[in-house]
Amino acid sequence: MALLDVQDLAVSFVTRNGTNKAVDGISFSVELGKITAIIGESGSGKSVACYSLLGLVPMPPGRIDGGRALFEGRDLLKLEETELRRIRGRDIAMIFQDPMTCLNPYMTIGKQLMEPLLYHRKVTTAQARARALELLAEVGIRDPESTIDNFPHEFSGGMRQRVMIAMALINEPKLLIADEPTTALDVTIQAQILKLIAELQHKRDIGVIFISHDLAVVADIADTIVVMKQGQIVETGNREGIFRNARHPYTQKLLAAIPTDSKPPRPGAAEPLIRVQNLCTWFSQGRGREPVRAVNDVSFDINRGEVLGLVGESGSGKSTIGRSILRLVPVTSGEVRFDGTDLTALEGRELKTMRRRMQMIFQDPFASLNPRMTVYDTLAEPLLLHGIETRKSVAQGVLKLMDDVGLARAFVRKYPHEFSGGQRQRIAIGRALATRPEFVVADEPVSALDVTIQAQILDLMQQLSREYGLTMLFVSHDLAVVRHLADRILVLYKGEVVEQGTGDELFERPRQAYTRQLLQSIPGRSLLS
Amino acid sequence: MWRFIGVRLLQAIPVILVVITVTFFLVRIAPGGPFDSEKAVPREVKAALEAQYKLNLPLFQQYAAYLDDLAHGDLGPSFKYPGRSVNELIAAGFPVTAELGLYALLVALGIGGLAGVCASLKPNTAQDYIPMSLAMIGICMPSFLLGPLLVLLFGIYLDWLPVSGWGDIPGDKILPSITLGAGYAAYIARLGRAGMLEVLSQDYIRTARAKGLPRWQVVFKHSLRGGLIPVVAFLGPAFAGLLAGSFVVETIFQIPGLGRFYVQAAFNRDYTMILGTTVFLSVLIVLFNLLSDILAAWMNPRLRAQFGGH
Numbered sequence: 001m002a003l004l005d006v007q008d009l010a011v012s013f014v015t016r017n018g019t020n021k022a023v024d025g026i027s028f029s030v031e032l033g034k035i036t037a038i039i040g041e042s043g044s045g046k047s048v049a050c051y052s053l054l055g056l057v058p059m060p061p062g063r064i065d066g067g068r069a070l071f072e073g074r075d076l077l078k079l080e081e082t083e084l085r086r087i088r089g090r091d092i093a094m095i096f097q098d099p100m101t102c103l104n105p106y107m108t109i110g111k112q113l114m115e116p117l118l119y120h121r122k123v124t125t126a127q128a129r130a131r132a133l134e135l136l137a138e139v140g141i142r143d144p145e146s147t148i149d150n151f152p153h154e155f156s157g158g159m160r161q162r163v164m165i166a167m168a169l170i171n172e173p174k175l176l177i178a179d180e181p182t183t184a185l186d187v188t189i190q191a192q193i194l195k196l197i198a199e200l201q202h203k204r205d206i207g208v209i210f211i212s213h214d215l216a217v218v219a220d221i222a223d224t225i226v227v228m229k230q231g232q233i234v235e236t237g238n239r240e241g242i243f244r245n246a247r248h249p250y251t252q253k254l255l256a257a258i259p260t261d262s263k264p265p266r267p268g269a270a271e272p273l274i275r276v277q278n279l280c281t282w283f284s285q286g287r288g289r290e291p292v293r294a295v296n297d298v299s300f301d302i303n304r305g306e307v308l309g310l311v312g313e314s315g316s317g318k319s320t321i322g323r324s325i326l327r328l329v330p331v332t333s334g335e336v337r338f339d340g341t342d343l344t345a346l347e348g349r350e351l352k353t354m355r356r357r358m359q360m361i362f363q364d365p366f367a368s369l370n371p372r373m374t375v376y377d378t379l380a381e382p383l384l385l386h387g388i389e390t391r392k393s394v395a396q397g398v399l400k401l402m403d404d405v406g407l408a409r410a411f412v413r414k415y416p417h418e419f420s421g422g423q424r425q426r427i428a429i430g431r432a433l434a435t436r437p438e439f440v441v442a443d444e445p446v447s448a449l450d451v452t453i454q455a456q457i458l459d460l461m462q463q464l465s466r467e468y469g470l471t472m473l474f475v476s477h478d479l480a481v482v483r484h485l486a487d488r489i490l491v492l493y494k495g496e497v498v499e500q501g502t503g504d505e506l507f508e509r510p511r512q513a514y515t516r517q518l519l520q521s522i523p524g525r526s527l528l529s
Numbered sequence: 530m531w532r533f534i535g536v537r538l539l540q541a542i543p544v545i546l547v548v549i550t551v552t553f554f555l556v557r558i559a560p561g562g563p564f565d566s567e568k569a570v571p572r573e574v575k576a577a578l579e580a581q582y583k584l585n586l587p588l589f590q591q592y593a594a595y596l597d598d599l600a601h602g603d604l605g606p607s608f609k610y611p612g613r614s615v616n617e618l619i620a621a622g623f624p625v626t627a628e629l630g631l632y633a634l635l636v637a638l639g640i641g642g643l644a645g646v647c648a649s650l651k652p653n654t655a656q657d658y659i660p661m662s663l664a665m666i667g668i669c670m671p672s673f674l675l676g677p678l679l680v681l682l683f684g685i686y687l688d689w690l691p692v693s694g695w696g697d698i699p700g701d702k703i704l705p706s707i708t709l710g711a712g713y714a715a716y717i718a719r720l721g722r723a724g725m726l727e728v729l730s731q732d733y734i735r736t737a738r739a740k741g742l743p744r745w746q747v748v749f750k751h752s753l754r755g756g757l758i759p760v761v762a763f764l765g766p767a768f769a770g771l772l773a774g775s776f777v778v779e780t781i782f783q784i785p786g787l788g789r790f791y792v793q794a795a796f797n798r799d800y801t802m803i804l805g806t807t808v809f810l811s812v813l814i815v816l817f818n819l820l821s822d823i824l825a826a827w828m829n830p831r832l833r834a835q836f837g838g839h
Contacts, residue, residue, distance in 0.1 A: 056738060089741030096739075101732040106754045106830060115750075116740040151830040167740075 002029035002070075003207040004053075004175055009067035009077075011045070011052045014060060022048040024231035025067070028224075030175060030207040035198070037210045037218035039254065040228035041450040042421070046211050049228075050177050053077070054092060055084045071175070090120040093168035097180035099160035103152040109163050110148035117170050135166040139196060157314070158189035162196065169200060176201070177209045182217060186313045186477040191521035194221055213450040215251075216258045219243060219524030227251045257455035258524065259484035262503040263307075263462075272301040273439060273471045274325065279334035281317075281324045294320040296495040297334075302439075307465060307472040309486030309503075311479050311518065317495040318475045322441035325473065326358055327351060338439065356386050359432035363444035365424035369416040375402070375427055376412045382434040397434075404467070405430040406460060422453035429460065433468060440465075441473045446481060458485055480522050483507060491515050534819065541815040548811045549599070549804065553592055556803050563608035563798045582608060582801075595804070604805035609797045615805035622787035623809075625695055629705055629778065629786060630771045636710030637717050637767065642760065644714070645721025649756070650748065652726060660718060667715030672774055676708040676781040693783040705782045709774055713767050717760050725756035758825050765821030769814040 011023040023045040030036045040046045051057045053069050053076050069076040071092065076084065093116075096102040104112055113135070114128040123131070129148070136144035139162040152160055161181060168176055178197060182190035198221045201208050212218055218225065218239075225242045227235045227250065235248040246252050279298045282291040295317045302308045312318045323329045325336050327343055336343045338354060346354060362368040369378060379398045383389040389397040399409055405426040416424055425445060432440055442461065446454040462485060465472055476482050482489055483503035491499040491506070491514065499512045510516045564570060564578050579585045583594055598605055604615035644660035651657055683704060684692035691701040728734065729752055737751040776788030787806060794802035826832040 054739065056735060085741045085743065087741070088739060094736075094739040096732060096736060098732060102736045104733040104737070104751050104755075106828070107751070115737075115742065119740070119742055119746070153831045164736075167736075 003032045003072070004030040004209075005068075005070040006049075006053070007068045007070075009049055009052065009069060010065035011048055011057060012063050012065055014063055021065075021231050022062075023052065026226075026228065026231070026233045028226045028233065028236065030209055031223075032174065032207050033201075033205040034223040035201060035208040035210055035218075035221055036224045036226060037212060037222035038226045038228060039212055039215055039218065041213050041452055043230075044228045045231040046228050047179050050094075050179065050209055050211060054088050054094070054177075055079075055081060056088075056094075086120070089116040089173075090171045091173050092175045092177065093171065093173040095161070095164050095168050095176065095178040095181045098184045099157055099164050100152075100184065102164060103160055105152055108149045108151055109155070113148075113163065113167050113170060116167065120171055131170060132166070135170055136163070139163070139166045139169075139200070140192075141166075157185055158192065161185065161189075161193050165193075165196065165200070169204070172204065173206065175207045175209070177211070179211045180213065181210075183212070183214075187479070187521040187523070188313050188477075188518060190217070190523065194523065197221070213452075214258075214523065215242070215254050215451070216522075216524030227254065254452060257451045259455070259458065259480045262483050262507065263485060263487060270303040270306075273304040273339055274302040274473075275335075275337040276300050276321075276325065277335045277337070279321065279324060279336060280332040281320050281329060282332040291332075293495050295324060298492075298495070298497055300490055300497065300500070302471055302473060304438075304471055305465075305469055306488065307470075307474055307486045309482035309489040310473060310475045310492060311477065311482050311489055312492035313477055313518075315494075316492045318477075318492050319443050320495075321492070322360070322443050322473055322475050326355070326360055326441055328360070356435045357437055358439045358441070359435060359437040361425075361428055361432045361440060361442040361445045364448055365421060365428045366416075366448075368428055369424060369431075371416055374413050374415055375407070378416075378427060379430050379434055382431060386435045388435060401430045401434055404433065404464065420453075421449050422457060425449065425453075425457055426460065429457075429464070433464065436468070437470070439471045439473075441475065443475045444477070445474075447476065447478065454481070461485065478522075479506070479518050491518065534823070537819050537822075541812075541819075544815065545808065545811050549596070549808055550592075552804055552807045553595065554588075556798065556800050557588065559798070561798050563800060565798070582606070595801075599808065604808070605801035607794075607799055607802050609794070609799040609802065615801050618790055618802065619787060619805060619809055622785065622790050625784060626772065626775050626779070626786035626788055629695075629702075629709060629775050629784065630768065632702060632706035633709035633713065633771050633775070634764070634768065636706050637713035637771075638760075639714075640710070641714035641717025642721050642757070644718040645760075646725055646748070646753070646756070648718065648722045649725030649729060657722075661722065664715035664718040667711050668719075670712070672708050672712065672777050673781060675711055676704070676778060679704050679708055680781075695782070695784040695786070701782075705778050705784060708781070709771060709778045712774070713771065716763065716767070720759045720763055721757060724759040725752060728752045728756040731755075754828060758828050761828060762821055762825040764824075765814075765818035768817040768821075772810055772813070 006029065007027050008025045009023055009027070010021065010025050013020045013022055026049060028036060028038070038046045038049070048057060052062070052064055064077055067077065071087070076087070079087070103109065110129065110132055113132040114125070117123055117128045117131060118125065133144045133148060136148060141147060141159060141162055152163070155163065181197065182193050185193060194217065197208070210218055210222060215225070222239050224236065224238055226233055227242070227248065229250050235242070235246065235251045242251060243255070246255055277299045279295055280293070281295040282293050284291050298321060300308070310318045310321060320329060324331050325343070331344050334344070338358065341354065343354060376398055379401050380394050383394050383397045384391070398412065402409055402412065407423060407426050407430070411419070416427065419427065429445070445461070446457050449457060458481065464470065474482060474486055486503060488502055489500065489506055490497050491512065493514050499506065499510070499515050506515060507519065510519055562584070564575050576585070583591055586594070595605065604619070606614050607618055610618065644664065648657040648660045680692045683690045690704055691698045692704065694701045695705070696702065734747060734751055737747045775786060776792055778784070779786040779788040780792065790802065791806045793799070794806065
């Protein structure tokens with residue numbers, strides 16, 4: 001018998017604008033000792049389905065329309081809140097997407113870890129603490145004795161996710177629901193966390209539901225894969241079945257969205273537009289302390305029309321390089337030449353003129369757009385500010401930009417919150433292109449997006465870089481994404497360039513151990529190559 | 530931490546100097562003087578009085594003399610209460626005002642905090658609308674209206690509580706404390722509600738629920754601390770407002786606090802008394818703002834670490 005058997009589950013949200021069927025009659029099951037992956041893009045209902053099992057969907061506006069969810073013979077959907085609470089955190093535990101926001105910043109991790117144990121089992125505080133220390137060691141936290149009383153902000157993202165996992169496992173649940181547990185993490189950390197989850201699951205022989213938008217992530221660990229779209233299951237199969245012969249077009253589209261190819265070599269003469277020499281950007285930590293050497297003696301060229309990929313994990317200094325070039329952070333020493341002019345020496349008006357020729361696209365299209373400005377205002381502002389369009393012609397200019405980035409003209413009066421993540425990133429790209437820049441720094445422009453959307457945005461950027469003749473610095477932690485877009489790739493580690501070459505060179509003949517580690521971290525490599 | 534406090538205290542010095550200077554010259558620009566009265570005072574007598582209090586000196590010399598005395602902790606003699614110094618008068622009136630302010634703060638925190646938390650737990654229901662509507666009325670209603678209304682209801686119609694005095698009859702401290710605290714209770718209710726709603730929508734609250742914790746533990750252990758930080762940060766400015774507000778309440782309820790001396794001093798052009806009370810209060814306000822900032826930072830582990838106190 002299955003550990004969890006979900007039949008015809010239907011959940012809807014009742015709002016003023018009508019009823020929205022978030023989950024529309026889905027059935028799946030989870031076996032002890034197996035990992036079931038639920039795959040789908042944002043809004044496909046995959047998280048809502050799992051949250052509704054545990055009564056974590058706010059009601060109202062949520063409403064369970066029907067179905068059964070048998071867990072050890074009991075229907076979770078029919079249980080009273082008090083009974084459900086006894087299962088939650090004890091028999092079924094959860095890990096969430098963003099370990100930054102999912103741990104309480106006001107409590108030490110020790111207290112948070114012990115909480116489920118103290119609440120659900122008859123143990124003393126000392127016993128709970130001992131168990132918490134054991135688990136912290138098991139999930140790979142170094143020196144748990146001295147870190148257990150630290151607050152979440154004292155841990156890195158990967159470490160926090162390890163703490164979350166320990167917290168979920170502390171009551172030895174039979175079922176673990178992991179909701180996008182690696183989406184907020186770097187590829188290298190993601191690979192470690194995936195490995196950890198698979199190991200722990202194997203050791204304890206528990207059932208796992210792994211929710212993700214990315215098929216590649218679950219390629220190595222899932223036993224069964226359920227593909228969801230718009231509240232319904234479009235395809236269910238075992239891992240080989242899905243990856244080798246996906247039947248449903250949507251599954252095929254998801255598979256196609258995984259970046260695998262390398263960009264073909266670019267013909268033409270090499271004439272450097274950007275020339276970075278011995279760039280150092282250090283951040284002072286206050287008197288008497290060593291500065292943080294975010295970027296340390298880095299030199300490279302970017303040729304006109306070239307897309308240079310910059311790869312490294314969080315803290316490798318990749319974003320700082322992009323910001324240093326645009327003079328958004330003060331450069332400690334070194335030279336950044338743009339079309340022959342040393343940018344580090346420019347001030348005031350001259351800098352402003354140069355800035356018009358360089359733009360930046362940010363990671364988070366939610367945070368980088370002003371929520372009180374419509375698309376029209378956002379796009380018109382740079383056009384007017386830099387005198388590219390006059391008051392009379394600006395409307396035409398805005399519409400042209402919207403066409404270029406693939407936004408329907410009808411959206412022109414809408415505000416950022418009315419758009420999806422992908423559409424917002426299109427607006428951000430439009431804003432960056434408004435000043436007709438020659439050079440664009442794209443800082444993780446697709447890492448906050450679902451895979452299918454990511455593929456669309458990458459295609460758009462490729463197409464635009466050709467049309468606008470852009471030179472681009474593309475910053476990302478994901479080698480597969482960079483390989484898809486970049487002509488050349490620099491691998492960055494602790495502020496220094498450790499290796500460079502074309503995508504194919506790096507993928508086929510990596511010279512440095514660190515590059516090899518990055519390559520091994522790319523999810524689902526074994527199945528895809 | 531100590532460095533932060535030191536910097537803040539140093540920053541306070543120019544602020545207080547500006548307060549002193551502006552007050553010093555403003556009260557002297559205002560028409561009339563401490564020894565003007567309806568009855569004609571012989572010129573010699575007035576001159577003698579002015580000489581005694583150094584009022585015959587040029588303005589800037591008076592100013593310099595005042596600052597010199599102040600540096601020695603001397604706020605000078607009162608012009609209207611002969612033989613008593615401003616220091617003595619403040620020492621006599623302030624304990625009463627402080628007590629009133631403290632009770633009012635407790636009323637504000639108790640009622641406001643409770644109302645805010647209750648409202649945040651069931652937003653957009655009667656449990657939210659009723660306390661929040663009351664809070665809106667509380668903010669709108671000035672204490673000189675609320676005070677007499679409470680007196681009328683509880684003191685006269687119901688005859689439950691005494692209507693004036695301070696510490697003379699049991700229960701005479703209740704109405705003034707409520708009158709003074711009510712407006713702040715309303716602000717705190719609104720701040721608390723907003724803070725709690727913000728925290729309750731955080732991902733870590735969902736984590737707490739996913740652990741199977743009962744609702745009261747989710748609220749008290751996981752939400753309250755973060756949700757009430759804005760309230761704590763508000764306590765400094767609230768204290769300043771309470772002191773200013775206490776002057777009105779002290780007048781309504783005939784309470785012998787600092788506020789009544791202050792108001793009297795303003796009417797009487799009692800220069801040193803006005804200045805002394807102003808300086809005293811501004812120092813207190815600076816200190817309390819600092820205190821509430823430290824407290825709010827202390828409640829946030831991330832900021833606490835920056836203070837080096839961890």
